[in-house]
Amino acid sequence: MTSYLTPLLGGLAIGLAATGLLYLLGRIAGISGILWAAIAGGLSHDSGWRWCFLAGLLLGPLLYHLVTATPYPAAPAAGLPFAVVGGLLVGVGTRLGSGCTSGHGVCGIGRLSVRSLAATVTFMATGIATVYLLRQLWGLA
């Protein structure tokens, strides 16, 4: 049962963070969108909050591991080609599909957006299918 506890608490923290951003700044906490808009906006005044949010996204885990003395997770097992191809597909896909797990999954479903629900079901399905092909059929990864 304890293995469910940290995911549950982590999920609550993510939900509260998304609620906070909506309540305080009126914005959706979609990481891929915030990241790309920050880069596209550069250091313009309007993008300041995005860079601050992203800074927090990096500081959060650092603080968590430091304060709780939890060791870092093991390095990703997948090799470099998986990092390159996986990264490219995540980048292309999240821009083409206007969002990722946070924007569509956590916030979009929270807003009862059918568009986001369709996106979430789609990326969950292809994610599961990809792992199935790699592990069960091809014995990779």
Place this chain on the structure above:
Amino acid sequence: MRNLAALACGLLFGVGLALSGMTDTAKVLGFLDLFGHWDPDLLFVMGAAVCVTLVSFRFVLRGKPLLAQAFDLPTRKDIDVHLLTGAALFGVGWGLFGYCPGPALSALVYLEPKTGVFVVSMLAGMALAGALGRRLA
């Protein structure tokens, strides 16, 4: 003030990602391995997060944002080919390495070179999608 608020929200989001196990690719791929050795733990991450937003967004959206003039929300409602193709490609990339964008950025602090390569590739993919979108349009 807005920047401080954004920093605090990002911080809480990042703590949530690390605490939940989303920054551990083995955990994520185990969760996606539905037809193998399925590890259901991460179901609780999305489940808990969505339970919060489903209730809280209802209340928040009734009023006005505290530090902005108005809410800035996505307006599109159509389910088009771009959305589904994009989501499908994103899922494949997620399943290949084990990171979606948030956890990938958070995991940069672990200073694992492969994660850095993943994030750089992700940014290249985002830039490429812009060029691709312009050609399609």
